[in-house]
Amino acid sequence: MKKINDYIEYIEPSQVPLSAAVYLIKGEQNTYVYDVGRAVESAEILSGIDKKVIILSHYHGDHVENIDKLDYKQLYVGDLCADTIGKGRIVPDVLKLNDGVELIIRHCPSVHVGGSLILTVNQEYCLLGDVHLHRATFDSATAWQMLAVLKRVKCKYFLVSHGDRLIIPKEELIRQLEEEYQ
Numbered sequence: 088m089k090k091i092n093d094y095i096e097y098i099e100p101s102q103v104p105l106s107a108a109v110y111l112i113k114g115e116q117n118t119y120v121y122d123v124g125r126a127v128e129s130a131e132i133l134s135g136i137d138k139k140v141i142i143l144s145h146y147h148g149d150h151v152e153n154i155d156k157l158d159y160k161q162l163y164v165g166d167l168c169a170d171t172i173g174k175g176r177i178v179p180d181v182l183k184l185n186d187g188v189e190l191i192i193r194h195c196p197s198v199h200v201g202g203s204l205i206l207t208v209n210q211e212y213c214l215l216g217d218v219h220l221h222r223a224t225f226d227s228a229t230a231w232q233m234l235a236v237l238k239r240v241k242c243k244y245f246l247v248s249h250g251d252r253l254i255i256p257k258e259e260l261i262r263q264l265e266e267e268y269q
């Protein structure tokens with residue numbers, strides 16, 4: 088596990104098996120987990136943590152496959168993810184949770200896949216999952232809707248789920264995506 092600050096840690100992503108980063112946010116009562124990954128190691132670490140509230144970014148296996156191996160207090164998902172994994176509470180447009188940390192879960196249009204959830208923590212970090220990772224073809228209207236949401240999110244840094252660089256300043260990623268979509 089790697090530490091970002093006093094309240095956010097993460098399990099690193101892997102390529103083989105393809106497994107997304109798993110983020111853990113320490114609240115006063117609960118530990119909030121954003122994505123559970125596919126790697127066996129991620130499941131083992133998560134199994135050792137009590138009082139988990141799990142949020143799944145989207146339904147792809149590299150983000151959700153460990154879910155059947157885990158106990159949790161609550162599981163928040165988007166609609167497509169609920170259909171795929173057959174469980175979870177579907178998040179309304181925006182869901183705010185306060186537990187010593189301020190968490191905001193919201194739906195975000197995505198060039199990656201529909202039904203994606205992003206998570207803002209203490210107006211400092213916003214966890215994106217794969218919302219910004221576009222396929223070979225993508226709908227440019229969706230791309231601009233997504234950018235509009237990402238611009239409005241209050242945070243300094245985006246945290247992404249794959250690659251060597253997981254922490255990206257908000258302005259930098261927005262600029263990069265605007266260039267890609269032009």
Ligand SMILES: [Zn+2]
Nearest residue numbers: 107147149217
């Ligand atoms: Zn992924």
